[in-house]
Amino acid sequence: MENVLFWMVIFLPGWILIDGSEMEPDFMWHPRKVPQVVSESTFHLASPWFEGDAKLVTNRMCGIECQREQPAPSLSELEDSLSYETVFENGTRTLTRVKVQGLVPEPTPNSTTTAAPIRRRRQVYGTDSRFSILDTRFLTSFPFNTAVKLSTGCSGVLVSPTHVLTAAHCVHDGKDYVKGSKKLRVGLLKIRNKGSGKKRRGSKRNKREVKGGDGREGTKGRRLQERARGARQRKPGGGQRGAEGRPSFQWTRVKSIHIPKGWARGGSGDPALDYDYALLELRRMHKKAYMELGVSPAVGKVPGAMIHFSGFDDDRADQLVYRFCSVSDESRELLYQYCDAESGSTGSGVYLRLKEPDKKKWKRRIVAVFSGHQWVDVQGAQKDYNVAVRITPLKYAQICLWVRGDAAACAYG
Incomplete structure (x- = not known):
């Protein structure tokens, strides 16, 4: 039945609307100058214990209105949160302090809250709208082939020939690196050719x-x-x-892990959900297509406020699961939505498909990292959402620095 549904979504005219093409010709990517996050100094830290638990555990979140009313963090607070830890495959660890240059305050998004569906069970709302990608022609094609699986049980997305973007809690619980991240591996989907055994x-x-x-x-x-x-x-x-002819995983060791200090607080405080993202550097270069990063636009500038992501949900036994839905609300740092998702899909790259300026082509870019299920205060009542961490201009600059190693190469996003 899932196969039938998937083929219907691919080939019926509704797919055109879902994927954003020919719906609104004015919806497009607008490259913009972003601040620079510049490495200032690096210190060696004691090796971690690798005893954390790979589950998203945070204190009850400040509500959406509360987040809008909070003053923007100061420059020094931002620089402290954007400073980052790097842990290497041999267990050594460093802390890099950063400076932020060219910062322009971001406007606070307006509310786009709509009536929320009734929550039936955790992370799946009402009718399960996920699609298992079973046809090998799609598994090996962009954008589905950019999804990867982590040996700690999460998902991630390829963002360069040697880098994977994922959720920070998949490798660090805010206090320590999780069990299994010391010898972390990334599984890339491949198809075993007939006669190759x-x-x-x-x-x-x-x-x-x-x-x-x-x-x-x-x-x-x-x-x-x-x-x-x-x-x-x-x-x-x-x-x-x-x-033969079926999907499998090719496992690759991780060379290093980058995590913002806003998440890796250690004993100095609770992790901030706003910083639930991490970048993994692979030991070996892959030959697959990857997804470029983009700055998350305001929801009103997205066709149908529609987002997409694919990951490896625990309840579907190594199947790649794709989903799409409209964003219900947003704050400066987070997207709130009801995309059906189960454990295992956390860390997936959330992407949009918008038109390239002055071109007829449409382009997908990663604009957020799926973090998971959260309860938040909305107009005095508790509501649950599936939450994604937005790639803001500052986060784009930081992740781009991790990928390219040169802040000057990250001027526009």
Whole structure:
């Protein structure tokens, strides 16, 4: 049934509306000059314990109105939160202090709250509107092939040939790096080509046992072959090597992890949801297409206020799950929405599809990181949302610095 629904979404005219093309020709990306986040000094820190828990645990959030009424943080507060930790695969850790240059205050978004659907179960609202991407032609095609799986159980998105953007809580709980992040790996989807498997020694002997004897040897041979086949399909780290022509994961070690100090507070305070994002640098370069970063525009400048993201939800056993929905509300740092999602999808890259200036082409860019489920105060009442962390101009500058290593190369976003 899910396959039928997916094909309907792909080929019916509604897909054109969902994906944003030909709906509003004036909706487009507007490159803008962003502040610079410049590395000032780097210090060595003690190695982490790697004993944290990969679950999103924060104190009850300040409500949406509360966030709008709060004064913008001072420059020194911003520089402290945007300073960042880097932990390397050998367990060493550093802290880099930054300076912010060319900062222009951002306007506070106006409310776009709409009537919220009834919440039936955690993170899935009403009818489950997710689509499992099962056809290998789509799994290996942009934008679905940019989604990756983390060995800690989260999702992420490729943002360069060697970098993955994900949620900070997938690798750090605000106090310490989580269990498993010391030897963190990233799983990239691939399709195992027919005939690419290597023959195991003794395969001829097994075939002879199947053909000959009184039947007992044949049974034994079949059992040996099944056992060997299962061993070939199992892969350490929670992934599966698929059968011929089926999707599987190619696991790559992570060379380093960058986390903003606004999240990695350690013992000095609670992590701030506004900074629930992290960048992973892979040990090896991949050859897949990746998604470029973009500054998150105001919801009113997005066709239908529609966002999209794909990840590996826990309840669908290594299937890539795609979803789309309209944003219900926004603050300076967060997007509030009811996109159906389960655990495992956190860390997914939230993207928009808008038109390129002076071109007829449409382009997708990552504008937020899916963080997960939260309860917030809305006009004195508690409401639950699935929340994504927006890529603001400052966050764009910081993540771009992590990716490119040169603040001067990150002037426009």
